[in-house]
Amino acid sequence: MFCGINPxxxxxxxxxxxxxxxxxxxxxxxASGFTPxxxxxxxQDELLAYGLGITNVVERASARADxxxxxxxxxxxxxLVEKVTRxxxxxxxxAGVTAYRVAFDDKHARVGPQDRTIGDTRIWALPNPSGLNxxxxxxxxxxxxxxxxxxAFAEGAEEAAPRDV
Numbered sequence: 001m002f003c004g005i006n007p008x009x010x011x012x013x014x015x016x017x018x019x020x021x022x023x024x025x026x027x028x029x030x031a032s033g034f035t036p037x038x039x040x041x042x043x044q045d046e047l048l049a050y051g052l053g054i055t056n057v058v059e060r061a062s063a064r065a066d067x068x069x070x071x072x073x074x075x076x077x078x079x080l081v082e083k084v085t086r087x088x089x090x091x092x093x094x095a096g097v098t099a100y101r102v103a104f105d106d107k108h109a110r111v112g113p114q115d116r117t118i119g120d121t122r123i124w125a126l127p128n129p130s131g132l133n134x135x136x137x138x139x140x141x142x143x144x145x146x147x148x149x150x151x152a153f154a155e156g157a158e159e160a161a162p163r164d165v
Contacts, residue, residue, distance in 0.1 A: 001053040001089040002029075003080065005065045005099040005128065006072075012061030016041035017054050018129070024138055025095065025129040031138070032145035053089060055080070057096075057103050064132075070102055077103030084118040091152045092121050096128040111144060113151065124148045 004017055004025075011019040018025035019041040030038040035050055047054055057076040058068050080103065084092050094100040100123075101109045104116060114123040127136040127144055136144075 005096045006058035007061040028141045031142035073102035095126045097125040100125040
């Protein structure tokens, strides 16, 4: 289950995750091997066919994630725990390590697999695919997302894939 930070204004208007043109999520998902082609945001329901789901930490739309309060992240983290507990995906992949740190009160989290679990669900903090995240060029994003894919599917995750939320 992929988890964005929150809907941007374009995502909120369209009802589709990572909808802003130029957001690197969909190309990176393809480049890392999760999808056989680059999906358009309007095709997000096709993720189900690949055993993937998608949601957000915070529900409120904003132009930038830095407009969100720490309390919104913490409340989003609590809601996310409830959702993951109910749906039981093998992996929760939070696309934004800073959002993960605040939502789960883990100041020392780094990109990669986390020690924390939610029940049997493992957690991977991913770099934010936003073009504003210049520290992670597309090839490096694809490599990190590919590490998650290798770990997830090496464990037979195909048989217990998350559902769309």
